[in-house]
Amino acid sequence: MTVRFDTKIAIVLRDDLEPWQRLNVTAFLASGVAAAYPQLIGEAYADADGTSYLAMFGQPVLVLEGDRDLLRAAHERCLRRELPVAVFTADLFRTGNDDDNRAAVVSVRRHELDLVGLGIHGPRNAVDKIVKGARMHP
Structure with missing residues (x-):
């Protein structure tokens, strides 16, 4: 059954x-969406042995790519x-903590x-x- x-x-x-x-940016941005929309997080996982695992998004996350102009337009x-x-932003690759990240953006x-x-x-x-105009990330 496909869920829409x-x-x-x-x-x-x-x-x-x-x-x-790409991996670093994806992880950080996904955490931002999760923090803003906690209702998107599903139930915790468990395996057949009863080992518990963290909950994750309850719906797919599309990872797309585009050039500088596409990001500006979006x-x-x-x-x-x-x-x-x-x-x-590119400046965040040169920082190492949340305070410096926010300072770089502001x-x-x-x-x-x-x-x-x-x-x-x-x-x-x-x-x-x-x-x-964005395309699926390869």
């Missing part, structure tokens, strides 16, 4: 990132639609952010329009 969700979770990565950067679409968005004007990733959750159709 009313909402969509999308991570959009800039297509020129190194493999380790960011602006999120803001126009007043849809909360998690951002990861020091740059919105239109000058060097975006390398976005984390988005919202109504399915709205997210589809926001990420228009």
